[in-house]
Amino acid sequence: MPCKLCIERGKPWKGDDPRCAFENGTFSPDNWNCATMIALREISREIGTNYRDDNAVASIGTVPFEGGDYSGYIVMTWYKDRGRTSNAFIAWDSEPIRELTEADAILAIEYNRQEWY
Numbered sequence: 169m170p171c172k173l174c175i176e177r178g179k180p181w182k183g184d185d186p187r188c189a190f191e192n193g194t195f196s197p198d199n200w201n202c203a204t205m206i207a208l209r210e211i212s213r214e215i216g217t218n219y220r221d222d223n224a225v226a227s228i229g230t231v232p233f234e235g236g237d238y239s240g241y242i243v244m245t246w247y248k249d250r251g252r253t254s255n256a257f258i259a260w261d262s263e264p265i266r267e268l269t270e271a272d273a274i275l276a277i278e279y280n281r282q283e284w285y
């Protein structure tokens with residue numbers, strides 16, 4: 169089942185269908201134009217925590233967030249403005265990296281959107 173944001177957005181374009189990154193609740197690199205991943209990439213641009221190099225290492229973006237018991241960064245890589253997000257995981261200072269879940273992605277989006285207002 170697609171993520172909440174993919175369902176809310178639908179497919180407002182002609183052409184290929186989106187492939188949600190969170191069909192199983194955990195990030196999959198087999199994705200294209202997943203609304204949650206696009207939102208996270210936009211946030212990393214808005215807050216200036218991304219770096220783009222089309223000729224070499226492609227793009228990286230991070231989104232910081234805080235939860236009740238933890239805080240960390242969502243780390244993502246992608247190429248140009250293409251719809252596929254190749255990698256995404258969570259890096260915390262005090263723990264090993266771990267998989268990105270839809271629940272943590274939503275938490276990070278809400279955390280950063282709150283700060284804008």
Ligand SMILES: [Zn+2]
Pocket residue numbers: 170171172173174187188189190202203204205
């Ligand atoms: Zn999605």
